[in-house]
Amino acid sequence: PEGMLFEHERGGLVEFSNDVLSRLYIMVKPDGVQRGLVGEIIKRFESKGFKLIALKLTAPGKAHLEKHYADLKEKKFFPGLIEYMTSGPVVAMVWAGKNVVKSGRVLLGETNPLTSAPGTIRGDFAIDIGRNICHGSDAVESAEHEIALWFPEGVAQYDRAVDAWIYE
Ligand code: ADP
DSSP states (O other): OOEEEEETSSEEEEOOOOEEEEEEEEEEHHHHHHHTTTTHHHHHHHHOOOOOEEEEEEEEOOOHHHHHTTGTTTTTTHHHHHHTHHHHHHHHEEEEEEEEEHHHHHHOSSSSGGSSBBBBBHHHHOOOOGGOEEEOOSSSSHHHHHHHHHOOTTTOOOOOTTHHHHOO
């Protein structure tokens, strides 16, 4: 898929918007990997019904993470954030589905685990804002930007028979 068009499983091209088929970049941060929460996080997106279209374990360098978090570079926590994010490997993935960006933010919880409801990933597994175990894109546009940054090799395209049981 290129630009703002995405090929729908059932055929045809769909324009990205918050209300239709979209793609979400999710990343288990170094603390999530160290704490053995990779499977738990994958499980939540998988059992919800979203489709996994890319996945890798990777240890990004400082320059790559500074690109990923470019809009936060003036924040005083930025150096600590980069140090945290380069402290070990991360698990990068892309999920596709209807409203996956909005829905993903709900599954993830708030940026601060303190105000994240139980049942959310950050609400269930984290305490500090600077160790909140998982990243998720905050908008369809930033998701596309992040997917291009983390998966320049592209993502998978395949059909799932089960989609007929997930979407009406
Ligand atoms: P989100 O990850 O929920 O989209 P932001 O884009 O605002 O949130 O921030 C990116 C990441 O920077 C957060 O997930 C968190 O790890 C870290 N962060 C944000 N605010 C703070 C803060 N006040 N102190 C320490 N780390 C922070």
